[in-house]
Amino acid sequence: MLTSSFVLGSTSHGFNGGDMLFQLVMFIILLALLKKFAWGPLMGIMTQREEHVANEIQAAEASRQEALKYLEEQREIVKQSRTEAGQLIENAKLQGEAQREDIVNQARLEAERVKESAKREIVQEKEKAITALREQVASLSVLIASKVIEKELSEADQEQLINDYIQEAGEGK
Incomplete structure (x- = not known):
């Protein structure tokens, strides 16, 4: 009969403080090792990882701010371009209107010049015609006077003579 109090593998129902102390020491050692190595x-x-994510968030926010700034700059550039285009169109309209007025004024001046030139020409031609008529009348008067001197005419003969000379002057033209 074996009556030993300590048997390996035997179960005892009592409280074993050594095992518990051993497990507690091993648990503390395991915690120390985990803390140090894991x-x-x-x-x-x-x-x-937290710092990396924070840096990425900051970079993304900076990029977003830069994109918003660039977008505003582009909007301002487009706005300025539209304003400049409107001014160019308005200036072109004003220049076109000024050119049109200038052309109309030049055409009016040219028409006035042509009109005045035509009036002067008409006056000159009229004066030439009057001068020619005076010369013809003078020559006819001299001719009539010479004929009258040659013969003394009756009133009927004088009228006949004047009518003949007027006809000759009309055919001579």
């Missing part, structure tokens, strides 16, 4: 590096990786 928890520290894991927390370092998590901190690095």
Whole structure:
């Protein structure tokens, strides 16, 4: 009969403080090892990841702000371009209107010049015609006077003579 109090593998129903103390020491050692080899590096990786994400968020926000600034600049440029285009169109209209007025005024001046030139020409031609008529009348008067001197005519003969000379003058033209 074996009556030993300590048997390996036997179960005892009593409280064993040595085992518990051993497990507690092993648990503390395991926690210290985990803290040193697993928890520290894991927390370092998590901190690095957190910093990386924070930097990416800051970079994205900076990019967004820059894009908004660029968008506003582009809108302002488009607005200025539209304003300049409107001014160019208005200036072109004003220049076109001024040119039209200038052309109309030049045409009026040219028409006045032609009209005045035509009037002067008409006056000159009229004066030439009057001068020619006076010369013809003078020559006819001299001719009539010479004929009258040659013969003394009756009133009927004088009228006949004047009518004949008027006809000759009309045919001579």
